[in-house]
Amino acid sequence: MNTEKDIHEIGNWILRMRHPHDQEPSRLLLLLHGWTGDENSMWIFTPRVPDNYLVVSPRGMYPTSLGGYGWRAGEIDGWSKISDFTEAIEALLSLIDSEIVSYVAVKQFSLMGFSQGAALSYAMTLMYPQRIDKLLGISGFMPEDAEDYVEGEELQGKTAFVAHGRMDDIVPIKKARKVVNVLKQAGAEVTYCEDDVGHKLSSSCFRGLNHYLVRDS
Numbered sequence: 001m002n003t004e005k006d007i008h009e010i011g012n013w014i015l016r017m018r019h020p021h022d023q024e025p026s027r028l029l030l031l032l033h034g035w036t037g038d039e040n041s042m043w044i045f046t047p048r049v050p051d052n053y054l055v056v057s058p059r060g061m062y063p064t065s066l067g068g069y070g071w072r073a074g075e076i077d078g079w080s081k082i083s084d085f086t087e088a089i090e091a092l093l094s095l096i097d098s099e100i101v102s103y104v105a106v107k108q109f110s111l112m113g114f115s116q117g118a119a120l121s122y123a124m125t126l127m128y129p130q131r132i133d134k135l136l137g138i139s140g141f142m143p144e145d146a147e148d149y150v151e152g153e154e155l156q157g158k159t160a161f162v163a164h165g166r167m168d169d170i171v172p173i174k175k176a177r178k179v180v181n182v183l184k185q186a187g188a189e190v191t192y193c194e195d196d197v198g199h200k201l202s203s204s205c206f207r208g209l210n211h212y213l214v215r216d217s
Contacts, residue, residue: 007039010099014039017103018046018055025054025104027133030092033060034115034139036068042114048210054104058095061088071120079175080116082123082143089124093131110134115171115199119143122179126154126186135160135188136209138201139168141175142182153187160190161212163205165197 008015016039019025029049031042039059046055060069072084096109110133113121118140125132126149135158160183164176173194183190191212195202201209 010095012061013095013099014059016040016043016057018049018053019103020051020054023052025052026106027053028096028100028104028106028109029053029055029134030096030109030111031055031057032071032111032113032117032120033057033069034113034117035070036064036066037114037117038068041068042112042117045112045209048206048213050214053110054100056100058092061091071116079141079144080119081145082127082149083145085120085123085143086127088120089127092124093128107131108133110136112136112138113140114138115140118179122146122183125158125160126150129154129158129186132158134213135183136212137162137179138205138209139164139171139176139199140179141171142179146182147185150182150186155183156187158188159212160188161193161209162190163193163195163201163209165200165202166194167196168199170199 006016033041039057042057049055060071062070062073064070071088111121118137123143125135162179166173180190180192193205193208195205
């Protein structure tokens, strides 16, 4: 498939974008890839996204030593903290508010992240809950200091979908269960799916993800 027309260079960003075919977009979804990924890594999920969404898949800000890109500076040493993602969070919000707003004028948007991209999504949601509509995390982990950002029910009225593989040898299943606990502690309604797969999304969780995206869209 020729995807050249989908690729956009906006400022310092390389983005892959999908516009609705026959209508103006009314919602926005960011696809945030994992460590060593790029703007194409999450595109497999696009056919599952309702047609009223503008889908934006940005390339990570930092080249990694293994190729591809990531969402925090420096080599990975242990599990990230929210502060490791602050620069990326602010840059993404600036991209939305200064550039993406010309395509779809929304204050709230949805996030779907995989692995490190999921951790970034959780960090952004806890820092800026008022900006997030739907939250989807796949094979991800909660930043280590996330509970410091939960003082009350900051995510009351928010929903989230979390999926993880019980055989994941990169991000252990206990990390996903912590994600669920922290999000619930912050007041979110969480749909959780785990299955006997590794560091990927299972077919049954894929169906659950699709159902979650379509709901209330």
